[in-house]
Amino acid sequence: MHRRSSKLFLGKVLPEFARRHNNERSAEIISAAVALIQNAGLDEVSATEFAAAVTDQSLRYYRASFAVDVDSEAERKKLFADYNRIANIKAEQRIGATLVVPPKMRNWFDALANEALAYLASLDGV
Numbered sequence: 699m700h701r702r703s704s705k706l707f708l709g710k711v712l713p714e715f716a717r718r719h720n721n722e723r724s725a726e727i728i729s730a731a732v733a734l735i736q737n738a739g740l741d742e743v744s745a746t747e748f749a750a751a752v753t754d755q756s757l758r759y760y761r762a763s764f765a766v767d768v769d770s771e772a773e774r775k776k777l778f779a780d781y782n783r784i785a786n787i788k789a790e791q792r793i794g795a796t797l798v799v800p801p802k803m804r805n806w807f808d809a810l811a812n813e814a815l816a817y818l819a820s821l822d823g824v
Contacts, residue, residue: 703764761793765807
C-alpha cells in the first residue's frame with residue numbers, strides 16, 4: 699500500500715468529507731444537485747425539493763477509492779482506519795475500496811488524479 703494513499707486520505711479526503719458532512723458547502727452542492735436533477739427533466743420546484751435532501755446526513759454515503767499495488771485486509775484496514783474521524787456517520791455510510799494495479803499503472807493513476815485536482819482547483823476561481 700502506498701504511503702501516498704494514506705497521506706492523501708488523511709490530508710485531503712477526510713477533511714473534504716468532514717466539510718461536506720458539516721454542511722459547509724451545502725449551498726454550492728444543492729445548486730449543483732438542482733442543475734443535475736433539472737437536466738434529468740424534473741421541473742425546478744421538484745428539483746429543488748430533491749436537491750434539499752442532500753443536506754440530510756442520514757441519507758449520505760461517503761466513498762473513498764484508491765489505486766494500490768499491494769492489497770490485503772490488513773493494508774485496507776490501515777488505509778481506512780481513520781474513516782471514523784467524521785462524527786455521526788454510521789459504518790454502513792463509509793465505503794472504502796481499493797483497485798490493485800501494477801506499479802506502472804499506479805503512476806498513471808497518480809498523474810490522472812493530479813490533472814483532475816488541477817482542473818477542479820481551476821473551477822474555484824470561476
